[in-house]
Amino acid sequence: MPINLVSADYAAILPAVILIATGLAVLIADLFVTDDGYDNPSSEKSHLVWIGVCGAALAFAALFVPSGLLFGAWSENGVASGSEVVFLGALRLDAFGGFAAAIIIVAAGLTTLSSGGYLAAQGQNRGEFYGLVYLGGGAMVLLAQATNLISIFVAIETLSLTVYVLAGFFRKWKLGAEGAAKYFILGAFSSGFLLLGMAFVYGATGEISLAALGKSTADPYLMNVGLLLILVGFGFKVGAVPFHSWVPDAYQGAPATAAGWMAVAVKVCSFAALIRVVVAAGQGGVADAAIGKMLAALAVVTMVLGNLAALNQTNIKRMLAYSGIAHSGYLLIPVVLAFQGTPDPKVGAGALFYLVAYLLMTIGAFTVVAMVSNGDTDREELESYNGLAKRQPFVAFAMTVSLLSLAGMPGTVGFLGKLTIFKDAVYSGPYLYLAFVGILASLVSVYYYLRPIVAMYFREEGETIEIVENNWGVKLTLVLTSFGTIALFFCGKSVHELSVRSIQSITG
Amino acid sequence: MEEFLKHSLFGLSGLLGVVCAVLVVTRKNPIYSALFLIVLLGTIAIDFFLLQAEFLGFMQLLVYAGAIMVLFLFVIMLINPRGDSLPDEGGATDRWVAFGVALLIFSLLFTAIAKSPRLKEFDSFPGMAAVPETVMGTPARTADHGSLTAFGYEMFTTHLFVFELTSILVLSAIVGAVHLSLRPRRRKREETEAALDSSHGREEHAHV
Numbered sequence: 001m002p003i004n005l006v007s008a009d010y011a012a013i014l015p016a017v018i019l020i021a022t023g024l025a026v027l028i029a030d031l032f033v034t035d036d037g038y039d040n041p042s043s044e045k046s047h048l049v050w051i052g053v054c055g056a057a058l059a060f061a062a063l064f065v066p067s068g069l070l071f072g073a074w075s076e077n078g079v080a081s082g083s084e085v086v087f088l089g090a091l092r093l094d095a096f097g098g099f100a101a102a103i104i105i106v107a108a109g110l111t112t113l114s115s116g117g118y119l120a121a122q123g124q125n126r127g128e129f130y131g132l133v134y135l136g137g138g139a140m141v142l143l144a145q146a147t148n149l150i151s152i153f154v155a156i157e158t159l160s161l162t163v164y165v166l167a168g169f170f171r172k173w174k175l176g177a178e179g180a181a182k183y184f185i186l187g188a189f190s191s192g193f194l195l196l197g198m199a200f201v202y203g204a205t206g207e208i209s210l211a212a213l214g215k216s217t218a219d220p221y222l223m224n225v226g227l228l229l230i231l232v233g234f235g236f237k238v239g240a241v242p243f244h245s246w247v248p249d250a251y252q253g254a255p256a257t258a259a260g261w262m263a264v265a266v267k268v269c270s271f272a273a274l275i276r277v278v279v280a281a282g283q284g285g286v287a288d289a290a291i292g293k294m295l296a297a298l299a300v301v302t303m304v305l306g307n308l309a310a311l312n313q314t315n316i317k318r319m320l321a322y323s324g325i326a327h328s329g330y331l332l333i334p335v336v337l338a339f340q341g342t343p344d345p346k347v348g349a350g351a352l353f354y355l356v357a358y359l360l361m362t363i364g365a366f367t368v369v370a371m372v373s374n375g376d377t378d379r380e381e382l383e384s385y386n387g388l389a390k391r392q393p394f395v396a397f398a399m400t401v402s403l404l405s406l407a408g409m410p411g412t413v414g415f416l417g418k419l420t421i422f423k424d425a426v427y428s429g430p431y432l433y434l435a436f437v438g439i440l441a442s443l444v445s446v447y448y449y450l451r452p453i454v455a456m457y458f459r460e461e462g463e464t465i466e467i468v469e470n471n472w473g474v475k476l477t478l479v480l481t482s483f484g485t486i487a488l489f490f491c492g493k494s495v496h497e498l499s500v501r502s503i504q505s506i507t508g
Numbered sequence: 509m510e511e512f513l514k515h516s517l518f519g520l521s522g523l524l525g526v527v528c529a530v531l532v533v534t535r536k537n538p539i540y541s542a543l544f545l546i547v548l549l550g551t552i553a554i555d556f557f558l559l560q561a562e563f564l565g566f567m568q569l570l571v572y573a574g575a576i577m578v579l580f581l582f583v584i585m586l587i588n589p590r591g592d593s594l595p596d597e598g599g600a601t602d603r604w605v606a607f608g609v610a611l612l613i614f615s616l617l618f619t620a621i622a623k624s625p626r627l628k629e630f631d632s633f634p635g636m637a638a639v640p641e642t643v644m645g646t647p648a649r650t651a652d653h654g655s656l657t658a659f660g661y662e663m664f665t666t667h668l669f670v671f672e673l674t675s676i677l678v679l680s681a682i683v684g685a686v687h688l689s690l691r692p693r694r695r696k697r698e699e700t701e702a703a704l705d706s707s708h709g710r711e712e713h714a715h716v
Binding site for chain 1: 619667673677
């Protein structure tokens with residue numbers, strides 16, 4: 001069987017290839033910096049940041065070329081683009097993958113922009129950081145497009161390897177080594193579940209394509225156990241309770257900007273793949289209804305425990321980590337609805353739209369953490385934020401916008417995101433209680449999101465802390481995220497419509 | 509007769525595998541654990557051979573039982589842990605919880621296989637019968653199924669894209685490993701000398 005690549009094949013992998021090429025370009029460009037301290041690279045290396053940002057911009061543009069991933073959904077009004085299976089079923093060219101890819105690419109660009117000054121202040125500004133972000137980013141984009149079990153697994157392994165290293169990127173930090181080791185071991189453990197589940201599904205159906213999940217099989221029990229194991233594997237990746245124990249340690253030990261990248265990009269691609277899996281499984285009717293109930297239970301436990309555990313955290317990174325767990329819980333609601341397979345084909349759209357909101361507010365919050373801590377672990381405690389508004393009014397404002405958006409306050413895109421998800425749950429009927437639990441959980445969350453805001457605006461500065469390092473890239477990131485968080489509240493409609501058209505490319 | 513031999517070989521390798529798996533977990537000395545793991549991987553290779561997946565069987569022996577386990581043993585011997593220097597394992601409660609979770613997963617997997625309607629079809633040893641007739645529309649049950657030729661053919665046609673993706677995986681792993689293991693340049697010589705000194709000291713200690 002000779003392989004003839006057609007234009008769809010190239011169009012499908014173009015964004016990922018550009019990201020991977022950017023990663024290689026950054027790694028090579030880093031070699032030409034010779035006057036930098038070898039042990040303590042503390043120059044800003046803005047040319048690496050520029051290569052990265054340009055690569056991200058190119059990859060983003062590649063989504064919109066004719067026959068590109070998002071071209072159809074973007075240009076044809078309300079009509080989902082024709083989607084195609086490419087590379088003999090390994091990937092699919094559709095708007096759903098394109099939408100997730102867009103979020104990942106923007107996250108890569110913002111992470112690069114905010115990291116230069118922060119890593120330089122730490123004396124750890126090595127090109128490997130950006131290289132790993134872009135190599136991992138390419139794998140994440142491919143995971144969002146993957147439609148067979150093998151390509152899903154290889155993409156997950158590739159991106160996981162890069163984030164394990166990023167989690168322990170500051171080798172001088174003991175916490176970094178601890179967090180990265182925990183993340184690595186639990187990640188490998190969860191990959192085992194994923195792989196065993198895939199083997200069971202293959203055993204039951206004899207096929208590796210995701211579509212096989214929906215086909216009737218002689219062995220439905222084996223198939224359901226396989227599906228359950230796959231979901232456990234994804235549960236680890238998105239940090240859902242009870243598979244969340246690695247999240248706080250990994251985020252706390254990681255460089256702050258890398259923690260933002262891990263939180264956003266890994267969630268985006270894992271949820272994209274998860275939604276593909278549950279849509280395929282839910283449409284066929286072979287999957288047991290009990291799995292839907294288990295997913296719903298997972299969502300409830302994750303929302304409740306994530307928010308409760310965040311309440312008494314004094315370290316801002318751990319607080320944001322538990323907040324990330326809670327947000328995985330909210331994001332599981334559309335997954336449950338997509339599995340249930342309601343007649344409404346756009347229920348999963350809430351997840352895509354919420355991920356856009358999550359991108360802006362989380363990257364914003366972690367960038368402020370990077371600025372305030374300036375690489376010093378002691379300054380990641382809540383007390384370090386006392387009186388920040390007086391010293392750095394703009395940074396405090398950006399942090400406030402991000403935190404209010406994470407809490408889901410009106411006026412920010414976080415509100416719209418929560419509204420979309422809860423509205424879908426209310427209309428779904430049997431899963432009405434998920435919306436109820438979600439609203440209660442977000443009410444609880446307001447308390448811990450307000451604590452840093454109170455500290456910044458109403459507390460006096462205890463000890464004189466050095467003014468945080470200022471850097472153009474960090475400032476630009478904060479301007480973009482806080483502007484986006486507020487602007488999308490007022491004109492988020494077009495993004496929401498695009499997300500609806502995107503989800504229809506896999507459900508409709 | 510051939511069927512009987514295959515069944516008894518499978519039974520023996522299965523029994524040996526289970527015993528070794530238990531020993532891997534229960535041995536206190538990591539060297540013994542690693543050695544039992546080698547035997548365990550060998551028994552899995554036997555299962556691959558019985559299923560007529562010769563290539564996978566050889567890879568299992570070469571890559572896992574060979575390369576990876578030698579690396580394991582090297583690392584263990586370099587660290588050279590003594591029984592009393594190992595940290596305490598979790599208390600009784602931890603063990604019971606772990607046992608409970610393991611039992612739960614085992615029963616789930618066991619019933620998944622025991623409830624399979626295919627189990628009844630396997631009066632004779634599965635071998636070829638376990639392979640579906642077609643995979644993605646192409647015949648999979650070819651005469652040379654499990655051979656290197658069939659494996660390579662699949663890898664470079666159907667799964668070409670994923671095969672290429674693994675190069676990015678390996679590259680990321682190398683970049684990450686270099687970053688995490690690179691030592692500061694200035695102190696490198698001193699550290700090497702210090703490491704040599706301490707290893708000499710250990711040898712002398714062992715002689716005494």
